Amino acid sequence: MPKKRSLSAQGRAYGAPSSVLRRALLGGLVLAVLLAVAGLLAYLTRAESPTATQPSPTPTSTQRAASPEATTGKGAAVAAPPKTSDPIVFAKAATKVLWTYDTRSFSRAEHVAGLKRWMTGEKKYADWESVSDQIPSPVLWSRMHDNGQHASAKVGEGHFPQAFKTALAQDPGAITDAYVYAVTVTGKQSIAWKGSGSGAESRATTLAVQCRPDRACALVGVLPSVAP
Template sequence: MKRSRTTAALHRHTTDWSANRRVAVVTAVLALLVTVAGLAAYVTGRGDQGPKPSAPSAPADPSVPFTDKEGKPSPGPDRGSVAAPPQIADPLAFGKAAAAMLWSYDTRTTTRDQQLAGMRAWMTDEAKYSDWSGVQAQVPDPVLWSRMGDNAQYATATVGQAAFPSAFKQALADNPTALSEAYIYAVTATGKQSITWKGGGGGAEDRSVTLAVQCRPSADCALVSIAPRVAP
């Protein structure tokens, strides 16, 4: 697959998240897991609209930009082309949307600061769990972003599916009565990222990411972090 040096540099640009945030999120996802009883409370709180771990409802297509009441894309001037977080309580649907957001960018219309502002809007406001440093590390540094802009580089994403990892579901089965304190779900999303740059360059590759998603009762979901690798 043909790709520019800038694109290759982008995919090499990763940073480990802080130890403290890692401990907090791993604890929330794998030790304080949302269980069957907790999920029932969550569903009741959302008007019986939430999914069950064993049979989640089919979410809307997250590749469609967030829209206003007239159905027009509404990314917001302060966040460039970055889609606004969807107002949904389904962790799988939110996970798909968040993955599409993380795999999409447009240096032609969006500054690096706007990209970060757009991503920040997806994060939980609970500082105890939020790993903003790990999420923002996915954005290239200012020099690389500028070079990507010089190449008019942009990426779009299609997310095919999202599922709870087997480790998450096993934890539910092992402890079906305990209630979660954090309401954080592990969600693994898979899809494809397509990258294009000026001069007719471009390429595509399969992508997969496990996210920590918080969906408290009577509240919209929010992104917690890009989670450590979890068995599918």
């Protein structure tokens, strides 16, 4: 008999068709993003939403404050972000939580609340939609819960994409406005579900991470394509 696939594998494109289209369009921008630091900043400072004009909360309250929805008597739905100033260390930790979930023990709302703790408090740069695209839809999450599905992740290595390093070397001062770094992380995600079902696959992602000199790193977003 053919091996049963996990529900998340069946619905790998978690977002709605409009979200998929959006990611496809952003895919065309990723080349510019990685060709120059200025391109990265242009992507991150795309047209702001009305809420983006509101004053940004303090870093302490936005980046490290615990969400009551993210913690239950069973523990946290998502691990707390590390307090580090190293973009690669942070990106590897962020990748692990993005690839880890437990639909048996936590609701989708709890999972979402936990991930929001990782986001930068600077609304000008935060791209929550690119992160939420990594989360199963409410309907799929419910099906995965019924199936007892959960996932863990082992992160391998993280590095700055070559194009990003080249651009940074050519213009070191360009990054000092937003202090946003592109980091590519590789690893493996393992998935299990009821009936002793399981599977694993190698994965890679490129994240945008903000690491200002005076505060801990925070997540900006997930780039639409993996950069080598």
